[in-house]
Amino acid sequence: MSQSPTIAIKISERPATVPKGTTLHALRAEHKPGADVVVLNGAPMPEDCILQEGDEVVFIRRGEIPGREELEALMASRHTPGVHAVIKRAVVGIAGVGGLGSAIAIALARIGIGKLIVADFDVVEPSNLNRQQYFIDQLGQPKVAALLENLSRINPYVEVETHHVRLDRENIPKIFGAVDVMVEAFDRADQKALLVEAFCRAFPAKSIVVATGLAGHMPSNTITTRKVGKQMVVVGDLVTAAQPGTGLMAPRVGVAAHHQANAVLRLLLGEDPEGC
Template sequence: MAKLSSEQFEAMLIERHGLSAHNKLKSATIGIGGLGGLGSNVAISLARIGIGKLVIADFDIVEPSNLNRQQYFIEQLGQNKVNALTENLTKINPYIKIEGYQVKLKPDNIPEIFTGCCIIAECFDKPDQKQMLVETVLNSMKNVKIVAVSGIGGFGRSNEIKTRKISDRLTLIGDDKSGIESGFSLMAPRVAIAAGHQANVIVEMILEK
Protein backbone atom coordinates (compact mmCIF):
# COMPACT_ATOMS: atom_id res chain seq x y z
CA MET A 1 0.00 0.00 0.00
CA ALA A 2 1.27 3.45 -0.92
CA LYS A 3 2.21 5.67 2.02
CA LEU A 4 2.75 9.37 2.57
CA SER A 5 4.68 10.48 5.64
CA SER A 6 3.14 13.26 7.68
CA GLU A 7 5.81 15.64 6.27
CA GLN A 8 4.95 14.65 2.69
CA PHE A 9 1.22 14.94 3.37
CA GLU A 10 1.65 18.38 4.90
CA ALA A 11 3.91 19.53 2.06
CA MET A 12 1.17 18.51 -0.39
CA LEU A 13 -1.42 20.58 1.53
CA ILE A 14 0.88 23.60 1.78
CA GLU A 15 1.57 23.44 -1.95
CA ARG A 16 -2.17 23.40 -2.62
CA HIS A 17 -3.41 25.94 -0.06
CA GLY A 18 -0.42 28.10 0.85
CA LEU A 19 1.32 28.08 4.23
CA SER A 20 -0.85 30.67 5.94
CA ALA A 21 -4.15 29.01 4.99
CA HIS A 22 -2.73 25.60 5.86
CA ASN A 23 -1.69 26.71 9.33
CA LYS A 24 -5.15 28.15 10.03
CA LEU A 25 -6.89 24.99 8.83
CA LYS A 26 -4.49 22.81 10.79
CA SER A 27 -5.09 24.66 14.03
CA ALA A 28 -8.90 24.47 13.75
CA THR A 29 -11.09 22.05 15.71
CA ILE A 30 -14.53 21.51 14.19
CA GLY A 31 -17.48 19.66 15.73
CA ILE A 32 -19.92 17.57 13.71
CA GLY A 33 -23.24 16.57 15.29
CA GLY A 34 -24.82 13.70 13.34
CA LEU A 35 -22.90 11.50 10.90
CA GLY A 36 -25.48 10.86 8.19
CA GLY A 37 -25.62 12.31 4.69
CA LEU A 38 -24.56 15.75 5.83
CA GLY A 39 -22.09 14.86 8.57
CA SER A 40 -20.19 12.16 6.68
CA ASN A 41 -19.77 14.45 3.67
CA VAL A 42 -18.76 17.49 5.73
CA ALA A 43 -16.20 15.38 7.61
CA ILE A 44 -14.62 14.05 4.42
CA SER A 45 -14.27 17.53 2.87
CA LEU A 46 -12.69 18.89 6.04
CA ALA A 47 -10.33 15.92 6.42
CA ARG A 48 -9.15 16.26 2.82
CA ILE A 49 -8.13 19.90 3.24
CA GLY A 50 -6.21 19.23 6.45
CA ILE A 51 -8.42 20.48 9.27
CA GLY A 52 -6.42 19.68 12.41
CA LYS A 53 -9.08 18.01 14.50
CA LEU A 54 -12.67 16.82 14.18
CA VAL A 55 -14.99 16.02 17.07
CA ILE A 56 -17.64 13.68 15.65
CA ALA A 57 -20.78 12.41 17.42
CA ASP A 58 -23.62 10.04 16.51
CA PHE A 59 -25.39 7.25 18.43
CA ASP A 60 -26.37 5.28 15.33
CA ILE A 61 -25.05 2.37 13.25
CA VAL A 62 -24.61 2.10 9.48
CA GLU A 63 -27.79 0.71 7.87
CA PRO A 64 -28.64 -0.28 4.29
CA SER A 65 -30.96 2.73 3.91
CA ASN A 66 -27.98 5.05 4.54
CA LEU A 67 -26.01 3.96 1.51
CA ASN A 68 -27.88 6.08 -1.06
CA ARG A 69 -26.22 9.22 0.29
CA GLN A 70 -23.91 8.62 3.24
CA GLN A 71 -20.18 8.04 2.96
CA TYR A 72 -20.05 4.45 4.19
CA PHE A 73 -19.43 1.11 2.52
CA ILE A 74 -21.45 -2.12 2.34
CA GLU A 75 -18.82 -3.90 4.44
CA GLN A 76 -19.48 -1.35 7.21
CA LEU A 77 -23.17 -2.25 7.65
CA GLY A 78 -23.92 -2.76 11.34
CA GLN A 79 -20.79 -0.91 12.46
CA ASN A 80 -21.30 2.19 14.56
CA LYS A 81 -21.02 5.35 12.47
CA VAL A 82 -18.35 6.93 14.66
CA ASN A 83 -15.96 4.03 14.09
CA ALA A 84 -16.90 3.55 10.43
CA LEU A 85 -16.36 7.23 9.63
CA THR A 86 -13.13 7.38 11.65
CA GLU A 87 -11.86 4.47 9.56
CA ASN A 88 -12.83 6.21 6.28
CA LEU A 89 -11.41 9.60 7.31
CA THR A 90 -8.14 8.02 8.37
CA LYS A 91 -7.76 6.45 4.93
CA ILE A 92 -8.09 9.93 3.40
CA ASN A 93 -5.97 11.81 5.94
CA PRO A 94 -4.04 9.58 8.36
CA TYR A 95 -2.79 12.62 10.30
CA ILE A 96 -6.10 14.23 11.25
CA LYS A 97 -7.01 14.03 14.94
CA ILE A 98 -10.46 12.58 15.52
CA GLU A 99 -12.36 12.52 18.79
CA GLY A 100 -15.43 10.29 18.42
CA TYR A 101 -18.48 9.99 20.67
CA GLN A 102 -21.03 7.24 20.18
CA VAL A 103 -23.75 8.99 22.17
CA LYS A 104 -27.08 10.67 21.70
CA LEU A 105 -26.42 14.40 21.86
CA LYS A 106 -28.49 16.24 24.45
CA PRO A 107 -28.46 19.74 25.95
CA ASP A 108 -26.54 18.47 28.98
CA ASN A 109 -23.71 16.71 27.10
CA ILE A 110 -23.26 18.98 24.05
CA PRO A 111 -21.13 21.71 25.70
CA GLU A 112 -18.74 19.14 27.16
CA ILE A 113 -18.42 16.96 24.04
CA PHE A 114 -17.74 19.91 21.78
CA THR A 115 -15.39 21.75 24.17
CA GLY A 116 -12.57 23.33 22.17
CA CYS A 117 -14.51 23.47 18.87
CA CYS A 118 -14.67 26.91 17.25
CA ILE A 119 -17.46 25.89 14.86
CA ILE A 120 -20.06 23.11 15.01
CA ALA A 121 -21.83 21.66 11.97
CA GLU A 122 -25.45 20.66 12.68
CA CYS A 123 -25.93 17.52 10.60
CA PHE A 124 -28.99 15.85 12.12
CA ASP A 125 -31.92 14.37 10.27
CA LYS A 126 -34.88 15.18 12.53
CA PRO A 127 -36.11 18.79 12.83
CA ASP A 128 -36.55 18.74 16.62
CA GLN A 129 -32.95 17.49 17.00
CA LYS A 130 -31.70 20.27 14.73
CA GLN A 131 -33.61 22.76 16.89
CA MET A 132 -32.14 21.27 20.08
CA LEU A 133 -28.52 21.43 18.90
CA VAL A 134 -28.78 24.96 17.51
CA GLU A 135 -30.57 26.27 20.60
CA THR A 136 -28.05 24.61 22.92
CA VAL A 137 -25.02 25.98 21.09
CA LEU A 138 -26.43 29.51 20.83
CA ASN A 139 -27.57 29.45 24.43
CA SER A 140 -24.76 27.63 26.25
CA MET A 141 -21.56 27.90 24.16
CA LYS A 142 -20.88 31.60 23.98
CA ASN A 143 -18.08 31.91 21.43
CA VAL A 144 -18.94 28.96 19.22
CA LYS A 145 -20.48 29.31 15.77
CA ILE A 146 -23.01 26.87 14.38
CA VAL A 147 -23.70 26.01 10.74
CA ALA A 148 -27.14 24.39 10.47
CA VAL A 149 -29.20 22.93 7.64
CA SER A 150 -32.90 23.04 6.77
CA GLY A 151 -34.42 21.94 3.47
CA ILE A 152 -32.33 19.55 1.35
CA GLY A 153 -34.83 16.93 0.13
CA GLY A 154 -35.46 15.86 -3.43
CA PHE A 155 -33.40 16.49 -6.55
CA GLY A 156 -32.70 19.35 -8.96
CA ARG A 157 -33.17 22.94 -7.77
CA SER A 158 -29.46 23.03 -6.94
CA ASN A 159 -29.36 26.82 -6.84
CA GLU A 160 -32.22 27.04 -4.35
CA ILE A 161 -29.86 25.77 -1.67
CA LYS A 162 -28.45 28.92 -0.09
CA THR A 163 -25.98 29.82 2.63
CA ARG A 164 -27.45 32.58 4.80
CA LYS A 165 -25.81 34.29 7.75
CA ILE A 166 -28.62 34.70 10.27
CA SER A 167 -26.45 36.23 13.00
CA ASP A 168 -22.77 36.37 14.00
CA ARG A 169 -22.97 32.83 15.34
CA LEU A 170 -25.66 31.16 13.24
CA THR A 171 -25.43 30.34 9.55
CA LEU A 172 -28.29 28.46 7.88
CA ILE A 173 -28.05 26.34 4.75
CA GLY A 174 -30.81 24.86 2.60
CA ASP A 175 -33.97 25.91 0.78
CA ASP A 176 -36.01 26.20 4.01
CA LYS A 177 -38.81 24.00 2.71
CA SER A 178 -37.90 20.64 1.18
CA GLY A 179 -38.28 18.50 4.29
CA ILE A 180 -38.80 14.75 4.47
CA GLU A 181 -42.11 15.41 6.27
CA SER A 182 -43.37 17.01 3.03
CA GLY A 183 -42.70 13.81 1.12
CA PHE A 184 -39.24 14.62 -0.23
CA SER A 185 -36.75 11.78 -0.26
CA LEU A 186 -33.09 12.32 0.45
CA MET A 187 -30.66 11.67 -2.40
CA ALA A 188 -26.88 11.83 -2.55
CA PRO A 189 -26.51 14.78 -4.96
CA ARG A 190 -28.66 17.37 -3.19
CA VAL A 191 -27.53 16.29 0.28
CA ALA A 192 -23.91 16.59 -0.88
CA ILE A 193 -24.59 20.09 -2.24
CA ALA A 194 -25.80 21.17 1.20
CA ALA A 195 -22.87 19.45 2.93
CA GLY A 196 -20.57 21.26 0.48
CA HIS A 197 -22.16 24.57 1.50
CA GLN A 198 -21.58 23.66 5.14
CA ALA A 199 -17.93 22.70 4.72
CA ASN A 200 -17.31 25.69 2.46
CA VAL A 201 -18.68 28.28 4.88
CA ILE A 202 -16.71 26.63 7.69
CA VAL A 203 -13.51 27.07 5.66
CA GLU A 204 -14.47 30.69 5.00
CA MET A 205 -14.97 31.29 8.73
CA ILE A 206 -11.59 29.74 9.54
CA LEU A 207 -9.62 31.53 6.83
CA GLU A 208 -11.22 34.94 7.23
CA LYS A 209 -10.91 35.02 10.99
Protein backbone atom coordinates (compact mmCIF):
# COMPACT_ATOMS: atom_id res chain seq x y z
CA MET A 1 0.00 0.00 0.00
CA SER A 2 1.53 3.33 -0.98
CA GLN A 3 1.51 6.27 1.47
CA SER A 4 0.03 9.57 0.33
CA PRO A 5 2.77 12.11 -0.49
CA THR A 6 3.57 14.75 2.12
CA ILE A 7 5.33 18.09 2.29
CA ALA A 8 7.51 19.57 5.05
CA ILE A 9 6.43 22.95 6.41
CA LYS A 10 6.77 24.95 9.62
CA ILE A 11 3.84 25.87 11.88
CA SER A 12 4.75 28.62 14.38
CA GLU A 13 8.44 27.91 13.68
CA ARG A 14 8.06 24.20 14.50
CA PRO A 15 8.70 21.61 11.77
CA ALA A 16 5.60 19.72 10.61
CA THR A 17 4.60 17.34 7.86
CA VAL A 18 1.23 17.63 6.12
CA PRO A 19 -0.34 15.78 3.18
CA LYS A 20 0.41 17.29 -0.18
CA GLY A 21 -2.53 19.42 -1.31
CA THR A 22 -3.40 20.64 2.19
CA THR A 23 -4.87 24.13 2.11
CA LEU A 24 -4.05 27.00 4.44
CA HIS A 25 -7.58 27.20 5.79
CA ALA A 26 -7.78 23.45 6.34
CA LEU A 27 -4.57 23.66 8.35
CA ARG A 28 -6.02 26.58 10.35
CA ALA A 29 -9.16 24.56 11.13
CA GLU A 30 -6.97 21.74 12.41
CA HIS A 31 -4.38 23.74 14.39
CA LYS A 32 -6.07 26.96 15.54
CA PRO A 33 -9.77 27.19 14.68
CA GLY A 34 -10.98 30.75 14.69
CA ALA A 35 -7.54 32.29 14.15
CA ASP A 36 -8.10 35.88 12.98
CA VAL A 37 -4.81 36.29 11.21
CA VAL A 38 -2.93 33.84 9.02
CA VAL A 39 0.69 34.65 8.23
CA LEU A 40 2.25 32.76 5.34
CA ASN A 41 6.00 33.12 4.76
CA GLY A 42 6.16 36.36 6.71
CA ALA A 43 3.15 38.17 5.23
CA PRO A 44 -0.55 38.24 6.18
CA MET A 45 -2.51 35.96 3.83
CA PRO A 46 -6.26 36.66 3.69
CA GLU A 47 -7.05 34.14 0.93
CA ASP A 48 -6.91 30.38 1.02
CA CYS A 49 -4.25 28.56 -0.97
CA ILE A 50 -2.59 25.17 -1.32
CA LEU A 51 0.51 24.86 0.84
CA GLN A 52 3.89 24.25 -0.77
CA GLU A 53 7.04 22.50 0.44
CA GLY A 54 8.99 24.77 2.85
CA ASP A 55 6.11 27.12 3.64
CA GLU A 56 6.12 28.77 7.05
CA VAL A 57 2.74 29.40 8.65
CA VAL A 58 1.71 31.26 11.81
CA PHE A 59 -1.88 31.40 13.09
CA ILE A 60 -2.88 34.23 15.42
CA ARG A 61 -6.02 34.81 17.46
CA ARG A 62 -6.07 38.53 18.26
CA GLY A 63 -5.83 39.14 22.00
CA GLU A 64 -4.70 35.61 22.79
CA ILE A 65 -1.39 35.37 24.66
CA PRO A 66 0.76 32.47 23.46
CA GLY A 67 1.68 29.91 26.09
CA ARG A 68 5.15 29.81 27.57
CA GLU A 69 6.20 26.82 25.48
CA GLU A 70 4.95 28.32 22.24
CA LEU A 71 6.75 31.61 22.87
CA GLU A 72 9.92 29.79 23.89
CA ALA A 73 9.81 27.74 20.68
CA LEU A 74 9.40 30.88 18.59
CA MET A 75 12.35 32.57 20.28
CA ALA A 76 14.59 29.48 20.26
CA SER A 77 14.00 29.25 16.53
CA ARG A 78 14.99 32.89 16.04
CA HIS A 79 17.99 32.77 18.37
CA THR A 80 19.07 29.18 17.58
CA PRO A 81 18.44 26.69 20.41
CA GLY A 82 21.95 26.72 21.93
CA VAL A 83 22.02 30.49 22.23
CA HIS A 84 18.50 30.65 23.60
CA ALA A 85 19.24 28.02 26.25
CA VAL A 86 21.97 30.29 27.66
CA ILE A 87 19.73 33.37 27.58
CA LYS A 88 16.88 31.51 29.27
CA ARG A 89 18.87 30.51 32.34
CA ALA A 90 20.69 33.85 32.79
CA VAL A 91 20.15 36.29 35.65
CA VAL A 92 20.99 39.94 34.94
CA GLY A 93 20.99 42.83 37.42
CA ILE A 94 20.19 46.40 36.40
CA ALA A 95 20.91 49.28 38.78
CA GLY A 96 18.82 52.24 37.70
CA VAL A 97 15.92 51.97 35.28
CA GLY A 98 15.92 55.41 33.66
CA GLY A 99 16.95 56.08 30.07
CA LEU A 100 19.55 53.34 29.98
CA GLY A 101 18.09 50.77 32.35
CA SER A 102 14.53 50.76 31.00
CA ALA A 103 15.78 50.23 27.43
CA ILE A 104 18.25 47.54 28.49
CA ALA A 105 15.54 45.70 30.45
CA ILE A 106 13.22 45.77 27.44
CA ALA A 107 15.94 44.52 25.08
CA LEU A 108 16.76 41.64 27.41
CA ALA A 109 13.11 40.78 28.08
CA ARG A 110 12.43 40.70 24.35
CA ILE A 111 15.04 37.97 23.91
CA GLY A 112 13.55 36.01 26.83
CA ILE A 113 16.22 36.49 29.48
CA GLY A 114 15.66 34.12 32.41
CA LYS A 115 15.47 36.66 35.20
CA LEU A 116 15.99 40.39 35.69
CA ILE A 117 16.75 41.97 39.06
CA VAL A 118 16.07 45.70 38.80
CA ALA A 119 16.45 48.45 41.40
CA ASP A 120 15.59 52.16 41.35
CA PHE A 121 14.24 54.59 43.96
CA ASP A 122 12.70 57.05 41.50
CA VAL A 123 9.24 57.67 40.01
CA VAL A 124 8.31 58.42 36.38
CA GLU A 125 8.35 62.20 35.74
CA PRO A 126 7.20 64.13 32.66
CA SER A 127 10.79 65.07 31.70
CA ASN A 128 11.72 61.37 31.60
CA LEU A 129 9.49 60.67 28.63
CA ASN A 130 11.99 62.12 26.11
CA ARG A 131 14.17 59.03 26.50
CA GLN A 132 12.88 56.55 29.07
CA GLN A 133 10.73 53.59 28.09
CA TYR A 134 7.58 54.61 29.97
CA PHE A 135 4.17 55.86 28.92
CA ILE A 136 2.43 59.13 29.69
CA ASP A 137 -0.23 57.35 31.75
CA GLN A 138 2.53 55.98 34.02
CA LEU A 139 3.61 59.39 35.38
CA GLY A 140 4.05 59.27 39.13
CA GLN A 141 4.44 55.50 39.31
CA PRO A 142 7.64 54.05 40.77
CA LYS A 143 9.83 53.29 37.76
CA VAL A 144 10.33 49.68 38.81
CA ALA A 145 6.54 49.16 38.98
CA ALA A 146 5.97 50.80 35.59
CA LEU A 147 8.79 48.77 34.08
CA LEU A 148 7.39 45.54 35.48
CA GLU A 149 4.04 46.36 33.87
CA ASN A 150 5.67 47.11 30.51
CA LEU A 151 7.89 44.03 30.54
CA SER A 152 4.92 41.81 31.35
CA ARG A 153 3.21 43.12 28.20
CA ILE A 154 6.25 42.13 26.14
CA ASN A 155 6.97 38.74 27.67
CA PRO A 156 4.96 37.68 30.73
CA TYR A 157 7.22 34.66 31.26
CA VAL A 158 10.38 36.62 32.09
CA GLU A 159 10.89 36.64 35.86
CA VAL A 160 11.40 40.18 37.13
CA GLU A 161 12.45 40.98 40.70
CA THR A 162 11.96 44.65 41.54
CA HIS A 163 13.44 46.74 44.34
CA HIS A 164 12.05 50.24 44.92
CA VAL A 165 15.03 51.38 46.92
CA ARG A 166 18.00 53.74 46.84
CA LEU A 167 21.11 51.62 46.33
CA ASP A 168 24.10 51.97 48.63
CA ARG A 169 27.26 50.09 49.57
CA GLU A 170 25.36 47.87 52.01
CA ASN A 171 22.36 46.77 49.95
CA ILE A 172 24.08 46.38 46.55
CA PRO A 173 25.68 42.99 47.42
CA LYS A 174 22.44 41.74 49.01
CA ILE A 175 20.19 42.67 46.11
CA PHE A 176 22.47 41.62 43.25
CA GLY A 177 24.19 38.55 44.71
CA ALA A 178 22.47 36.14 42.30
CA VAL A 179 23.28 37.89 39.02
CA ASP A 180 25.47 36.43 36.29
CA VAL A 181 26.17 39.88 34.82
CA MET A 182 25.57 43.30 36.38
CA VAL A 183 24.57 46.49 34.55
CA GLU A 184 25.25 50.02 35.78
CA ALA A 185 22.54 52.33 34.43
CA PHE A 186 22.56 55.24 36.83
CA ASP A 187 22.34 58.91 35.95
CA ARG A 188 24.68 60.41 38.55
CA ALA A 189 28.43 60.01 38.06
CA ASP A 190 29.18 59.40 41.75
CA GLN A 191 26.53 56.66 41.86
CA LYS A 192 28.12 54.95 38.86
CA ALA A 193 31.48 54.79 40.62
CA LEU A 194 29.90 53.69 43.90
CA LEU A 195 28.14 50.76 42.22
CA VAL A 196 31.33 49.63 40.48
CA GLU A 197 33.27 49.75 43.74
CA ALA A 198 30.63 47.97 45.83
CA PHE A 199 29.80 45.31 43.25
CA CYS A 200 33.38 44.52 42.24
CA ARG A 201 34.51 44.30 45.85
CA ALA A 202 31.68 41.88 46.70
CA PHE A 203 31.87 39.83 43.49
CA PRO A 204 35.42 39.94 42.07
CA ALA A 205 34.70 37.18 39.53
CA LYS A 206 31.63 38.78 37.96
CA SER A 207 31.40 41.31 35.14
CA ILE A 208 29.74 44.71 35.25
CA VAL A 209 28.71 46.72 32.17
CA VAL A 210 29.03 50.46 32.82
CA ALA A 211 27.93 53.49 30.77
CA THR A 212 29.62 56.87 30.81
CA GLY A 213 29.43 59.67 28.24
CA LEU A 214 26.22 59.33 26.24
CA ALA A 215 24.53 62.71 26.33
CA GLY A 216 23.84 65.03 23.40
CA HIS A 217 23.53 64.35 19.69
CA MET A 218 27.08 63.60 18.64
CA PRO A 219 27.59 60.84 16.05
CA SER A 220 26.36 57.40 17.07
CA ASN A 221 29.72 55.83 16.25
CA THR A 222 31.44 57.80 19.00
CA ILE A 223 29.72 55.45 21.45
CA THR A 224 31.96 52.42 21.88
CA THR A 225 32.15 49.28 23.99
CA ARG A 226 35.53 48.59 25.57
CA LYS A 227 36.97 46.48 28.34
CA VAL A 228 38.58 48.34 31.23
CA GLY A 229 40.26 45.98 33.67
CA LYS A 230 39.17 42.43 34.42
CA GLN A 231 35.56 43.06 35.36
CA MET A 232 34.40 46.24 33.66
CA VAL A 233 32.98 46.72 30.22
CA VAL A 234 32.56 50.45 29.58
CA VAL A 235 30.10 51.86 27.05
CA GLY A 236 30.02 55.50 25.92
CA ASP A 237 32.28 58.22 24.56
CA LEU A 238 33.70 58.69 28.10
CA VAL A 239 33.58 62.49 27.89
CA THR A 240 30.14 63.94 27.07
CA ALA A 241 28.18 64.84 30.19
CA ALA A 242 24.53 65.80 30.48
CA GLN A 243 24.48 69.61 30.61
CA PRO A 244 22.92 72.58 28.75
CA GLY A 245 23.54 72.01 25.05
CA THR A 246 24.11 68.30 25.46
CA GLY A 247 20.91 66.99 27.00
CA LEU A 248 20.02 63.36 27.41
CA MET A 249 17.88 62.28 24.47
CA ALA A 250 16.36 59.01 23.34
CA PRO A 251 18.46 58.39 20.21
CA ARG A 252 21.95 58.50 21.71
CA VAL A 253 20.91 57.14 25.10
CA GLY A 254 19.29 54.29 23.18
CA VAL A 255 22.48 53.64 21.24
CA ALA A 256 24.40 53.34 24.51
CA ALA A 257 21.69 51.22 26.16
CA HIS A 258 21.77 48.72 23.32
CA HIS A 259 25.56 48.62 23.40
CA GLN A 260 25.16 47.64 27.04
CA ALA A 261 22.46 45.05 26.32
CA ASN A 262 24.57 43.51 23.56
CA ALA A 263 27.62 43.46 25.85
CA VAL A 264 25.52 41.56 28.42
CA LEU A 265 24.47 39.07 25.76
CA ARG A 266 28.03 38.54 24.58
CA LEU A 267 29.29 38.06 28.14
CA LEU A 268 26.56 35.48 28.82
CA LEU A 269 27.56 33.63 25.66
CA GLY A 270 31.21 33.64 26.69
CA GLU A 271 32.17 36.05 23.91
CA ASP A 272 34.46 39.07 24.06
CA PRO A 273 32.16 42.11 24.50
CA GLU A 274 34.69 44.38 22.81
CA GLY A 275 35.06 41.95 19.97
CA CYS A 276 37.99 43.59 18.21
